[in-house]
Amino acid sequence: MTGQRSLTSRGRARQQALVAAAADLFLAKGFAAVTVDEIVAAAGGSKTNVYRQFGGKEGLFIEVVEVLSAEFLSPLVQLDLGRTGRAAGLEILGRTLLRQLLEPRHIAFQRMILASSDLFPGLMARWLETGPRQSQAIISRFLGPGAESGRLALFFHDMIVTDPVLRAMMGETPPWDEIEAQIDAAAAMVARLLPQD
Amino acid sequence: MTGQRSLTSRGRARQQALVAAAADLFLAKGFAAVTVDEIVAAAGGSKTNVYRQFGGKEGLFIEVVEVLSAEFLSPLVQLDLGRTGRAAGLEILGRTLLRQLLEPRHIAFQRMILASSDLFPGLMARWLETGPRQSQAIISRFLGPGAESGRLALFFHDMIVTDPVLRAMMGETPPWDEIEAQIDAAAAMVARLLPQD
């Protein structure tokens, strides 16, 4: 028994404030470097909330990751590429994906996930599923059916994503021009191998 | 003054034992989860050594990273691909690289680096330089001069490395067959775009 039945409106507000404050702090400094007192100071209320509503610091962190994962869920899902050519479609997919991935908040999220994977086994696997795998699946679907599409989608994804994201995680986000050039080059490369337009 | 002039043979032995023990522990559990007492218990001697010879836990960690970085320095450097064809050469490069990268000890190393990057800014940048950048440069050199070689080398590298390494970090190392198939597909793809054999 957590000793709790229902939340008052004030309670719900505090809950959201806690998640929001915790998200900002965890993103900025990582799980270990943030103290519960600090979160409470930022959100208002008191430690009691954290322990009554989330069970503790780790519970709150898990909740934060859930919320952020939803926030970052591939923006590719709502993309309609009806009758675009192969190369042009890939270029759009690539730009849309990278614009999102390189958002400072997302870069911080990815850093946080990687840095916390020691303490939270399974976190990385979960992120891989809801993030990269999702994007790859959408690219693959655009390229059409067949195993070859899957492989090419994975290649395309890793070609355009890996390097810019790594550099951004180190604080050296590449200029957007350069990124577009990479995307276009990769798109042309892949399109040339699937010329069934 | 560290209050220390020279090391006796016993001292040197302890120093190495400390680095070795610390490396194993840090690789297994990450920086934060390892205590100095634990390292000392594994290496013999006493805490005094850690503080006199390395200045503290962080100093010892830095030393461990140095040693491990050297241990993992791209094995591609000593590879002679004199008169191999483009595709064949890329296949060899790819296999050599991945064989090394997927070693459990290296996967643990990469996890450790990523997980420690919050506490040790610059660590990731350093790793990127001595690891991936090095490999990419070697691939690029094999492909010949020109900016296009650089881009293709980066593409090839990220196509074959990103996914297997990520999966390995999550404990799901892909079967070697599959990896070879990916390498060969990527090599064929790249070779087709640079057909100046």
Added chain:
DNA sequence: CCACTTTGATACTATCTAGTATCAAAACGG
């Protein structure tokens, strides 16, 4: 308006662990 439940503030406990101080034992060198 009045029981009853949820929320808040605060002080406290318990634990963990990096780093230090101290003195004893071993190694070294002339």
Added chain:
DNA sequence: CCGTTTTGATACTAGATAGTATCAAAGTGG
């Protein structure tokens, strides 16, 4: 060998912080 330096064992200090206990205040609902 004997004085000096290096190494070792151990106990201790200091600081940080997750989690709890307690009671006061605010909401809530009949």
